[in-house]
Amino acid sequence: MIHKVYVSSQDQFFLYKILFLASFMQNTRRIVIMTIQRFAFMAVCGMSALFSPASVSATEISQGKMMSYFPEKFVAQTLERYKVPQGQRIAIQNALIDKDQEVISLVEEKAAKMNPNPLRDPKMRQEAVKIFRDSLYEVFSKVMQAHGVTDKDELHAMLDDIQRQKAEYFAQSIEEQKEEAKRQREPSSHSLQRQPRGIKSSNDL
Incomplete structure (x- = not known):
């Protein structure tokens, strides 16, 4: 019996936006990556409460899961x-x-057939995300x-399930990085208790 996972159309598109950001961060084609990153950061601007684009870098995310389109x-x-039958898995x-590497080429091919090219027009970020989803x-x-x-x-449900896992992993990784950065910025309780030499406490005055 197939286990169905319900994901609303709005949630599906949101998940692909997150994936869009995470996946294209690893593209080595400089012009394309800069363009797609810009679109992706715009696409997830509603996530600003969770993380800021400036804090995200490709080296900060586990390469094994985030650099692949199908981890x-x-x-x-x-x-x-x-x-799915065990023998096929x-x-x-x-x-x-x-x-895996065919995804980028397919995205570029589809985008090149459109006028204007959605990878070159910030106003067409929704179209760019859709091309990415369709290519996947x-x-x-x-x-x-x-x-x-x-x-x-x-097939759609299975792909959505894979991308849901990837989006959740990405969001969790960013949140963990935020918490770690916050801990590093906060002075330790030990340093707060220490007083500079020569300065009397209020009880000594």
């Missing part, structure tokens, strides 16, 4: 949740790893269909 751990959990994970689905669905999973609703 192996998250894919494995989704395949388990949706009862390793092959699916390996195929998605092999196809295209790569993911081809792999899954080759391994016998063909139901479109199920």
Whole structure:
């Protein structure tokens, strides 16, 4: 029996915005990465209560989970949740790893066919996020269909589940970094109790 995870359309789009930010941070094509980062930071500006874009860098997030579009751990959990046959899971994970680098090229290809190109126009950030989402689905669905999973609703649900895990991991990582930075800024209780030599306490006056 397939375990369904309900995610509203609004939540789905929000999750892809978070993923959009996290995933494209690793692109080495300088012009594209600067453009997409700018769009992504705009897209998640509603998350300012959680983190500020200036505090985010690619080196701050676990590379194993955030540099991949289909992190192996998250894919494995989704395949388990949706009862994909055990004999197909390793092959699916390996195929998605092999196809991972196709996502960027596919995004650029789709964007280049649009006028104006949404990767070059800040006003089209929603379109840029949609292209990213559609490209992820295209790569993911081809792999899954080759391994016998063909139901479109199920494919969308599975991809959303993978990206939900990734978005939650990203948000949690940022929150942990904020807490760590806060602790480093706060003086320790020991330093607060120490008094400079030669200065009397109020009880001595």
